[in-house]
Amino acid sequence: MSPTRNRPLPMTQRAAPKSKPKSVPATRGSRATGRVTIIDVAAEAGVSPMTVSRALKTPALVQEVSRHRIFAAIDKLGYVPNQAAATLASARSLVVAVLVPSLTNTVFIETLSGIRDYLAGAGYQFLIGETGYDRAKEEQLIATYLAHAPAGFLLSSSEQYEILQSRPSSRAIPAVRMFDLGRSHHELSVGFSQIRAGYAVARHLVERGYRRPAFLAAQLDPRMMKRREGFRKGLQEAGIDPDVEVLLPLPTTVDMGAQLLRRVLEQHPSCDSVFCCNDDLALGALFECQRQGISVPREMAIAGFNDLSWAACATPSITTVVTPRYDIGYKSAEMLVQQLKGEEIARGRLDLGFELAVREST
Amino acid sequence: MSPTRNRPLPMTQRAAPKSKPKSVPATRGSRATGRVTIIDVAAEAGVSPMTVSRALKTPALVQEVSRHRIFAAIDKLGYVPNQAAATLASARSLVVAVLVPSLTNTVFIETLSGIRDYLAGAGYQFLIGETGYDRAKEEQLIATYLAHAPAGFLLSSSEQYEILQSRPSSRAIPAVRMFDLGRSHHELSVGFSQIRAGYAVARHLVERGYRRPAFLAAQLDPRMMKRREGFRKGLQEAGIDPDVEVLLPLPTTVDMGAQLLRRVLEQHPSCDSVFCCNDDLALGALFECQRQGISVPREMAIAGFNDLSWAACATPSITTVVTPRYDIGYKSAEMLVQQLKGEEIARGRLDLGFELAVREST
DNA sequence: CTGAAAGCGCTTACAG
């Protein structure tokens, strides 16, 4: 309950600081910004600026009387700490840079929510970069963000991770890789096995008796390819042809799911089930089946990936892989902050697993 | 094409600066960070730090020879500008704070994409805050963000706007209000009329011959209430009872749309059409009709709001209001930057309008 | 538990 620099400041007070007889600015140079500084607070509270700084960062080290006077002064003057000064002086910022492939994908938004929830509690802000699945864009964003001296990075691509690791150790910036798992516990990562998830879908379709499953995918990023790899493996183990697939290197949309379904029916009319590499595609495939009067799952089974909000309540409800998106964000942020604080990290490679939600569509 | 501080820095070079015989740090105090600074670059290029600063910010004011030497030095040393120092010295940051009600809502994500696209081109970063439709949360976020001395705010609630405006003018921070339109051109805003959009849907249903339309809404924020206001007005003008509605103060989900449809059928069995205040609800309503075997639009018409990706390709396709989400973000950012640069703003109240996409569901 | 001094890496405001 002790006041910290993150407690909400009283807006009304800050909005009317005219009552403050500010004595310092007259003695400042011509560059005075008119901002209330730690020096103003110190003067008001009758202590040194250093003590104000301590009251804000390590209140336990400040005598209670001083502390009270300092916080009264902060409220009275409407002091707002200047992060730029803090960052410059300490060479450490409270900003984490997050890079995700896409912001229009609900999946990553939920991950960002997890990140935000953890970081907000830990007193960090974050900058969000969208790489658009593009390597050059990633590098440029990292370069831009480095200028902000972020405390750390949360990344969603292994390439990015390697870029940061290649910096000289004196200027190394901690990073955690999200979604995919790293090779060892030294390479911090939080995610689940895309390969095993794809494999689980294949096993499920095979067990349900489907003999001609297809793999449908757009936005062919490395994770999609791993789902595919697992899916193919599952089919092959069951002696089923894994080459019934339609892959389009275009952005994922619901409409693209309808297109992919049309294509697979043209190319493989005997296809009896589809694994769509995400739920947007699955929804589009379902709509296309409805449009063509194809009964789901009797004539065509549909499985998706991620368990977005509509999967459970579609008609029929859609079988899908439930992925720990929020937790990936939350736990990645937690791991990064532990690293920043130099705390022991129990597992540097955190597998959060996944779950197959079997529903009406298969 | 002239180099600016935003151009991509050569990652490979920065990753291997061991070759650099850095001469300055030895003379610095014990707090030396090991970072390459503008002073290092100046020494390498044989100019003063001030000239390096100019080469980065106003290259036109630096002689071409010096400029070349400076950029060569920057590349060689792997210099990355320190934003914290720049912000502190100039009292101006290149960070814009953006507050949106929700991040799990696709609508705001697309707006963020527009913001990002404009700001990236203008050299700004942005911080994203999620208010959760909560007033207290908004105030707290604003207070937190003020500590980062953002250049400006992009807001999505009028209350926030007023908080910022109430600051003393010496410390006023420019803000643009998104989605809703302000009262005058002095209050910067970019959006469209929620009331007229709701009205347009009512007119459409009435013209199609529906006599018993219902309004379905969750997440009862002010904008929803304005859509409702317009919708009611449209019905009343046609002599139709506007009180057929189900309002739930809960977060919007697809499943909630199904629930709302069930409720309205219980409470108003004669209802022949529904205006769902967003497309998630409309999708849920459609699924519920399919589940119950209710023919859309013959037995029940469905209209949504926003034109999310599935609206056009659902079976049947869903009539909805196409909103300029991306443009709202882009234009808001543009207006804010114009304000920051002290440029003339043609229209401080920018109405981007909306469009009614009439499809199969009505 | 407290404070004086120095410094973080830039930019402003001048002066040439």
Next chain:
DNA sequence: CTGAAAGCGCTTACAG
């Protein structure tokens, strides 16, 4: 077109 000086508002590193 260029540079020396001072300062932005904090924190570090000492010293009491």
